[in-house]
Amino acid sequence: MNDPATRMVSVDLQENEENRAVIEAIEADNPNVRVRHMPGVVKIEAPGRLVIKRESVEERLGRDWETHEFQMAIITLAGNITEWDDDEIVLAWNARR
């Protein structure tokens, strides 16, 4: 249970048209994600690490997308944001500095 590689990290996103591309990108870029749908919310969990890549989102959205826009989609998260730059957002446990 204490292994940071298997502890679940997760993001909850608003389930709407705009976020579909984000959700699909996360599913494509992260093996072993588990997706749970609740009214208005989609919860995406992954063991250890979860990445959101700008390029993957842009590909599906058909327009430019900056990683700051992720703030519009997110409802809550479990894990540390270990990276948030122009190209990707990474969520993981055990993020000692």
Add this chain to the structure above:
Amino acid sequence: MTATPTRPARKLSMKARYSALTRDLDWEPSYVSSEEMFPYTSFEGIKIHDWSKWEDPFRLTVDAYYKYQAEKDKRLYAVLDGFAQSQGHLSLSQASYLNAMKIFLGGVTPLEYQAHRNFAFLSRHFNGPGPRFAALCQSQDEIRHAQTEIHTLSNYNKYYSGMHSFLKQHDRVWYMSVPKSYFDDALSAGPFEFLIAIGFSFEYLLTNLLFVPFMSGASFNGDLPTMTFGFSAQSDESRHMTLGLEAIKFLLEQDEDNVPIVQEWVDKWFWRGYRVAAIVAQMLDYMLPKPVMSWKEAFELYFEKQMLEGLFPDLEYYGIKPPRHVQQAIDEKEALSHFVYWVFYNFSFAANFTTSIPSKEHQAWLAENYPDTFVDYFQKPRWDKAQRIVDNGGRFFFMGLPQLCQVCQIPMTFPEPGDLNTICQRTSDYNGEHFNMCSDGCKWIFDREPEKYVQAWLPVHQIYQGNCGGPTVPDVLAWYGMQEGDGGEIAGSRDEVNWAAWHGTPAAKEA
């Protein structure tokens, strides 16, 4: 004036922009000492050696912050307008759904405003530019939340009871003292304790339990505006959670002497926040006509799994243990909401919301979600009995005043650990006076700072002391600012009669 054609300036990377626009705006004071400039960051015993070690994973800058906040507001206000224009309130699952919102408006919205004030204070008084800027953003978020919540619910206030005097009632009504005293406790602490109390313990550990399942419930019950403001606010919460987590890690990394101080704050504020969340528990389990997720399930998903199994193993590295008394919260998950709604059922004649015996279908849902407790401990001894009274033409209300816990201010209703049939009561004596607490958690908190909690403004004591309008129920309700139709039983209430009339159902013809 001939401009040499130049290539457009290269856009700075997020990291460089954050560094230039946030960190670079700091300076060393030269004509006052830094102790004079930041007088509040030493008395709590927290030691900070290097403020620059504070990290903001969001790398927010002022321009990016306002750009996205404006976009969030635009989306929300478009929804509010559409909902109001289309008489959206008529498509709620039931009028009684709004009881949950009446509690939210009076219990939570004023706390958002208080959070705004205190984060504004922190944005001036922390020594480092990183935490100052993060606090500034959160301060702006919190006032946005207060405003959008009031604006969202103001549309319902045109048609429904119980929302007209929420600010006055936040200061006066018995059950509102639970969230109010909780936040006052945090506001009257030092800046670091506030950060652990609200930034970490509330925002990171518990806020999901308030917003996520609840806003899903709003979505499921046709309350589009609340769902939208909830998720809009919650999108800021993920930033607040990150701030809270950053805060605790920063304090722990700066000096080993900070660890025991922070541990005690985590112990205290987990329990304080958890007790306030009891009100959310009953909203989830009883107040949504179409329930979406039980308190127990939400607690397991958002607290046990994400926090105890996810976060705390990370904090173990710093020597931080899960909150003291956390096991009692886990044990109570089977019973918490049932005890609290029973109290509300007993006392809603003196509240701004209405209550009723849960319908047969709702009780079946509760039995299914609480297979070990609901039928034997709550349905048979309480709801069946209340139903018999109703069948004989009555309605049970408890007309006395309950003993309140000196710390959380909830009436004594919670069970002894391991014994659902016995009410837990703990006592402490201080300066020759006797004080009562609802649990080991609240007693531990009282004994740690008795000089603080002996000053509590307890609604029941205040009524007895003659400070709440007079000695009778009508006197007190008048002082609370209650109007006809605000409280009592759902069946036959003003909201229910109006609802039936608007929908042209048979009840309307009888009424």
